[in-house]
Amino acid sequence: MRKLLDSVLNPVRRASDAGSAQFAQWFMQSRHRFTITGLSRSGKSMLFTSLMTILKYRSEEQYQCLPLLRYLPMDLVENMWVEPLGELPEFPVDAHMAALERGDWPPATEAVAGFQLTVRLRQTHQLKKYLLPFTDIVFEFIDYPGEWLTDLPMLEKTYTQWSDSAWAQQMNEPQNRFAKDWHQLVSEFDFEQPPTPDAIAMLVAKYRDYLLTAKAEGISMLQPGSFLIPGSGFDWQEFGFTPLPSRISSDLSSPWTQRFNHHFEIFQKQWLAALKQSTFRETDKQIILVDLFEGLNHSKSHLYQLRETLSNLAQTFVYGDPGWVQRHLLRQQKIAKVAFVATKSDLIPAAQKDYLLALLKDVTRGATAQLDKDNIQFEHFLVSAIQATDAGSSEQSLRYVNGEGRYIEATFEPLPDSLKAMPADEHYPALPAGVPKDYLARMLNGNGLDRLFQYLLED
Known part of the structure; x- marks a missing residue:
């Protein structure tokens, strides 16, 4: 026997004795x-x-x-x-x-x-x-960081789709309580001016202020969460973007839509796709x-x-x-x-x-x-x-x-x-x-x- x-x-x-790692x-x-x-x-x-x-x-x-x-x-x-x-x-x-x-x-x-x-x-x-x-x-x-997790669904969206969904969320409770200053800025902003680095930086800074305030008040669905923490590998100051009112984001000829769409694609390809592969x-x-x-x-x-x-x-x-x-x-x-x-x-x-x-x-x-x-x-x-x-x-x-x-x-x-x-x-x-x-x-x-x-x- x-x-x-x-x-x-x-x-x-x-x-096994031959050292087959696959066997193990x-x-x-x-x-x-x-x-x-x-x-x-x-x-x-x-x-x-x-x-x-x-x-x-x-x-x-x-x-x-x-x-x-x-x-x-x-x-x-x-x-x-x-x-x-x-x-x-x-x-x-x-x-x-x-x-x-x-x-x-x-x-x-x-x-x-x-x-x-x-x-x-x-x-x-x-x-x-x-x-x-x-x-x-x-x-x-x-x-x-948990902030990275909420960004993953952005991989499956175009910039316009994400912008419309983010804007809709901000209009609902409880986010609308914390987005008032951001909404006020957007309502007064002149989108006929060109998207210069200074103009983009002002919009991104105000939008980020909203994200930080909402985070402190317990809001979990915030995008891009990667803008909120220093450990992120994405340069949001160089390639930042924000949601835009639908009258702007739906206009594919708008320089603002074109610029933010470009930054959004960089965010997806250079940061999110690599993040999902390495971390998730x-x-x-x-x-x-x-x-x-x-x-x-x-x-x-x-x-x-x-x-x-x-x-x-x-x-x-x-x-x-x-x-x-x-x-x-x-x-x-x-x-x-x-x-x-x-x-x-x-x-x-x-x-x-x-x-x-x-x-x-x-x-x-x-x-x-x-x-x-x-x-x-x-x-x-x-x-x-x-x-x-x-x-x-x-x-x-x-x-x-x-x-x-x-x-x-x-x-x-x-x-x-x-x-x-x-x-x-x-x-x-x-x-x-x-x-x-x-x-x-x-x-x-x-x-x-x-x-x-x-x-x-x-x-």
């Missing part, structure tokens, strides 16, 4: 490419920091975190290591941990970074162990982070605008379910599984989490309708990258450390479980929790990450 087994397996072993990729690796999609302030950086720290302690310190993650059994982890992901800068986890030690939350992401995490598992099945002594579970993660690379699983508290803290119209944003983004990525041959041999990647994740769920009492989950499902219903149409599997989760609060004296209260370092208690009104249930003139203040002194222990007990990754790792 042993000779028969050897006669079958030895050719396969020789292929096909049979000794399970590669998971995650797109962690998150708008500005959605908590991507803190999630990355917690994930890297949790997996490090789970592997090296045998810490019992992620208790429900059966697909990475701790007793079978032989080794774990982090490597650069291609030519991307490494994720600054040490700098983020230093910020937490100082009592500061990690700074917002202003440039792309990435890492590849490999977890080596020992085989337990006798036949598999005889042939393949280990399996590598490989994860690829990329962090990027092909992937098979997607985590969409959603900060519901930003909308709850402002208004009902902010949440409606968030729903619209998520619906638009669902049409940007390539979804599908390629089989094993397409994934492993032909290297075809389509997103086959999606997780919608409401972040910072530790900022509400446990008694209200069902309401938060219901609200998440309502806010994402436009996006999930698109996934349903394509028969893509999806699920909703509540996650906290760090448990920054404690239970209060009642089921409707929490205790937390505020920005001044005081340990105080807050009592909550019931959250709406849908947009329809939220009064138009009310808002729900977000809990301003500071960084707890025992942040590391609270990070290792982050809530919901095990269920999230268990779902994503299941076949």
